[in-house]
Amino acid sequence: MTMPTPRQAELQAASRPKNAYRLSSIGFVAPSVLLVAVVLYLPFIWTTYISFTEYNGLGDPTWVGLENYREMFADPEFLTSIRNTLFWVVGTIALPVGLGLLIATLTHGMPRATWFRLPFLIPYAVSGVAVGVIWSFVLQTNGALSQALEFLHLPGSELRWLLDGPLNTFVMIGASTWQGAGVNALLFGIGLQSIPKEPIEAARVDGASGFTLFRTMTWPMLAPLTTVVVGLAIVGSLKTFDVIWGMTKGGPGRVSETLALTMFKETFVNNSYGLGAAVALFLTVVTVLASILYLRRQLADSRGA
Amino acid sequence: MALRRLILGILGVLWLVPVYLLLANASKLPAEFGDYGLWEPGTLAGLWANFAEAFERGKLSGGLLSTATYAIVSPLIAVIVGAAAGFSIVALRLRHGFAWFVVIFASSIFPLQMILMPLFVGYAETGLFNTRIGMILVYTVIAVPFSAFVMRNFFTGIAHQVFEAAVVDGASTLRIFVAIYLPMALPALIAVFILQATFIWNDLLLGLTLTQSAEVRPIITALSALQSTYGGSAMSTVLAGGLLVSLPTVVLFLATQRVFTRGLSLGQF
Numbered sequence: 107m108t109m110p111t112p113r114q115a116e117l118q119a120a121s122r123p124k125n126a127y128r129l130s131s132i133g134f135v136a137p138s139v140l141l142v143a144v145v146l147y148l149p150f151i152w153t154t155y156i157s158f159t160e161y162n163g164l165g166d167p168t169w170v171g172l173e174n175y176r177e178m179f180a181d182p183e184f185l186t187s188i189r190n191t192l193f194w195v196v197g198t199i200a201l202p203v204g205l206g207l208l209i210a211t212l213t214h215g216m217p218r219a220t221w222f223r224l225p226f227l228i229p230y231a232v233s234g235v236a237v238g239v240i241w242s243f244v245l246q247t248n249g250a251l252s253q254a255l256e257f258l259h260l261p262g263s264e265l266r267w268l269l270d271g272p273l274n275t276f277v278m279i280g281a282s283t284w285q286g287a288g289v290n291a292l293l294f295g296i297g298l299q300s301i302p303k304e305p306i307e308a309a310r311v312d313g314a315s316g317f318t319l320f321r322t323m324t325w326p327m328l329a330p331l332t333t334v335v336v337g338l339a340i341v342g343s344l345k346t347f348d349v350i351w352g353m354t355k356g357g358p359g360r361v362s363e364t365l366a367l368t369m370f371k372e373t374f375v376n377n378s379y380g381l382g383a384a385v386a387l388f389l390t391v392v393t394v395l396a397s398i399l400y401l402r403r404q405l406a407d408s409r410g411a
Numbered sequence: 412m413a414l415r416r417l418i419l420g421i422l423g424v425l426w427l428v429p430v431y432l433l434l435a436n437a438s439k440l441p442a443e444f445g446d447y448g449l450w451e452p453g454t455l456a457g458l459w460a461n462f463a464e465a466f467e468r469g470k471l472s473g474g475l476l477s478t479a480t481y482a483i484v485s486p487l488i489a490v491i492v493g494a495a496a497g498f499s500i501v502a503l504r505l506r507h508g509f510a511w512f513v514v515i516f517a518s519s520i521f522p523l524q525m526i527l528m529p530l531f532v533g534y535a536e537t538g539l540f541n542t543r544i545g546m547i548l549v550y551t552v553i554a555v556p557f558s559a560f561v562m563r564n565f566f567t568g569i570a571h572q573v574f575e576a577a578v579v580d581g582a583s584t585l586r587i588f589v590a591i592y593l594p595m596a597l598p599a600l601i602a603v604f605i606l607q608a609t610f611i612w613n614d615l616l617l618g619l620t621l622t623q624s625a626e627v628r629p630i631i632t633a634l635s636a637l638q639s640t641y642g643g644s645a646m647s648t649v650l651a652g653g654l655l656v657s658l659p660t661v662v663l664f665l666a667t668q669r670v671f672t673r674g675l676s677l678g679q680f
Contacts, residue, residue, distance in 0.1 A: 127503040130584040134499035135508075137492045138515050138555050145552040146518040149529035156528065163532060209422065212415045222416075224665070225423040228430065231664035232657045233613030233631045239638055239653035240433050243646060250432050250449045284429060292668075345522045348615045351635060369524045374620065379528055386524040393522055 157383035167380070174384035184385075187363045190275050191344060194364055195396075197279035198286070198343035203335055205283065206290020211320065213291070214298045223295070226288035234285070238352015241281035242268060245353075271361035274354055278362065282349045290335055297331035298324070333404045340400060344393045365389040437461055437650040444647055453647070461651030468645070469637035469652050470625035477543055478612060478630040485550035486558075486607035490600050491593075492551070493558025498588050501566035502574045512563055519556035527620050534621055541623045549617055554607040565599040566592065598670065605667050609660050630656045 157174055159167035178184050209226055213219040229237065244250045245267040256263040268274045301324065309323045347366040350356060356363035356371065363371070365385060373382030436444075438453030440460055447453065466472055496515060500508035530549065531540070539545030569592070577587045593600070618632030625633065634656050638649050 127584060128506070131499045131503035131505040131508075134495040134503060134584070134588070135505055135511055138496035138559055139511065141492065141552045141555055142515055142518040145530070145549060146521075146526055149526035149533070150521060152529040153525050205422075209419070212419050216412070216415065220668075222419045222423065225426040227665065227668065228661055229426065231609060231660040233615070233634075233660070235613075235615050235631050235635045235638075236653040236657045239634065239649055240429050242642075243436065243650060244429055244432055253449055284426065287426075341520070345524070348613075351615060351619075352638065366522065366524055370527070370616075370619075373528050374531075382528060386522070386528070390521050390525050394520065397520065 153383045153386055156379055157387045159380050161379040161383075162377045163379055170380065174380045175388075177381060178384050178388070183360045183363070184368060186271075186361065187365055187368045190272065190362060191346075191364045193272065193275050194279060194282075194343045194346050195340055197276070198282070198339045198346075199336055201279065201283040202286035203290050203339050205287040206292075206335070207294050207332075209287065209291035210294030210298055211324070214295065219295075223288070223291060226291055228288070229285045230288040230292075232285065234282075234348025235352040237281055237285045238349050241278075241284070241349075242353045245277055245281075268354055269358055274362045278349055278353055281353065282346070285349070290339075293331065293335050294328070297328050301327045333401075337397065337400060337404075340396050341393055344389065344396065365392075433650055433654055434458075436647055437654050439647045441645040441647050457647070458651065461648050462655055464645070464648045465637065465652035465655060468641060468648060469633050471630060471633055471637075471652065471655070473626035474628050474630045474633045477546070477627055480543065481546050481550050481629065482608045482612040485547050485611055486554050486604045488547075488551045489554035489558045489607060490562070490603050493555050493560075493603070494562040494593060494596060494600065495588065496555075496559040497562035497564075497566045498592050500563055501569075502571070502587070502592065503584060512559065515559045516556050519553075519560075523553075523616055527616070530617075531620050540621060541627050543627055545621060546617070546627065546629070549621065550611045550614070553617075554603075554611070557607065558603050561599055561603050562596060565596050569595060601667075601670055605663065605670070609664060612660050 156167055158169060158171060160170045160173070161167035209223065213222050216222065232240075246252075247266045247269065249267075251267065252263040252265070255261070265273065267277045305327075306319070306323055309319055314322060345366050346364050347370070350362060350364060350367055354362045356367040360368075360371075366389065369382050369385040369389060371382075372378045372385055376382075432449070435452040436449065438455065438458035438461065439447050440453070440457045441464075443453075443457075496512075499505045500512050505511060534540040534545050539548070573591065574587060577591055582590070612629075613631055614629060615631050615635060618629035619635070622628040622632065628636075634649075634652050637652050641649055
């Protein structure tokens with residue numbers, strides 16, 4: 107007996123006593139739908155509305171139209187926040203994803219691969235705040251890193267890693283790479299395992315090896331997984347919060363803020379709920395647009411290939 | 412192969428250096444901190460003293476119990492709720508099932524920032540602010556979309572005849588779900604549970620927004636507060652605190668790595 111096609115399934119369903127499982131199917135899906143509706147979707151709508159108002163948490167919101175958005179884009183600090191967020195997106199695709207692919211490729215098919223991957227997996231289970239605690243200690247002015255550089259007679263020991271922008275954003279991307287490379291290696295590892303062996307062997311017989319083999323055979327076959335990993339990296343990096351909170355809290359001043367930090371500070375430090383909501387909505391639009399654009403391009407590419 | 416090992420070896424050592432620095436400096440008593448070089452190790456006694464000190468100053472003990480509750484109860488509810496949604500869509504062939512699936516899953520695409528302020532205001536008005544029930548609720552809901560995603564994919568791999576055969580045997584839908592579908596999905600359920608438990612244990616943002624007291628506040632939020640207060644004067648205590656709150660997830664993750672990569676690769680790819 108073969109699996110029924112959707113059309114056949116529909117016909118079968120229609121021939122059953124009218125909607126035999128209608129009630130119970132609704133019953134099983136209802137908890138999920140109700141929970142996300144009340145705790146996620148309702149707040150989304152509320153935040154969207156608040157972004158067009160002046161509101162400080164007390165009394166009633168006053169409608170101000172696009173005023174919050176005008177104020178937001180007129181603020182040079184907000185533009186710094188956008189720039190930093192862009193650094194995070196580009197840096198996250200290049201470093202944790204790139205290194206993850208490198209580690210996965212190097213350990214693939216190696217005896218005792220698990221042991222070689224271990225150092226990279228430990229930091230992944232550590233929370234962003236703890237990563238921040240560790241790295242802000244390492245990166246203190248005249249801290250462990252500066253001392254090591256001095257000892258090795260390398261340049262850079264005089265740098266104030268966490269105090270000057272945009273340098274502090276770059277070193278925080280480094281700290282987040284330390285945390286995130288392992289999980290990307292794990293995901294790419296799963297992808298490499300699922301690649302069929304025969305074409306790779308055939309290419310090897312034909313004389314391909316090393317980087318050529320990787321570029322012409324492995325990389326194209328890994329493409330579906332790469333799409334997922336890079337997509338997750340984009341969405342994740344746009345929302346970066348914990349590592350920064352654990353290292354600079356967006357400072358000194360506001361120089362290392364990202365959009366997620368700006369939203370939090372406007373809302374809960376300055377009590378400008380309307381402005382904070384506008385930043386949140388802007389971040390959401392950027393995240394959703396980036397995902398759609400990225401996925402559309404990827405789909406178009408794979409159709410063209 | 413030798414070159415591969417060399418590159419991996421160098422990278423691996425680089426990755427372990429911060430771990431060494433954490434251990435070395437978390438084991439120096441704050442009073443003696445200046446007597447050591449930053450790269451020198453401290454003592455085991457110093458480490459224990461700092462653990463105790465971090466517990467005391469950071470008021471971690473109450474938070475530890477609460478966080479453990481959040482990290483166990485919420486993902487447990489979420490995997491079952493998510494699995495029920497997957498079961499409804501795949502096995503019971505819910506009408507417009509795919510659309511409902513999109514509704515559930517799409518909620519996880521939006522940044523958490525979109526819900527923080529309304530949750531803060533709403534929790535304050537309903538008395539859920541700074542309560543364990545409130546935290547369990549929000550963590551459960553955050554974990555539902557991913558759980559529904561993995562479980563729906565997993566159930567798609569189970570032939571529908573399994574369901575039909577059980578119906579012929581006279582089993583109710585609830586019984587089929589509990590006695591047949593859930594046990595079959597155990598590897599995926601465990602994988603989702605571990606991932607979500609780790610995520611909840613490591614959460615900062617919701618704890619920062621929705622809690623206040625040391626008893627309700629999640630452990631990572633407490634660590635962040637400890638760092639803000641004592642980061643200057645007692646760095647080694649803060650580092651010991653960071654080590655302490657990281658141990659459970661690191662151990663869980665490393666111990667279960669195989670189980671969950673298997674569970675996920677069954678579910679997702």
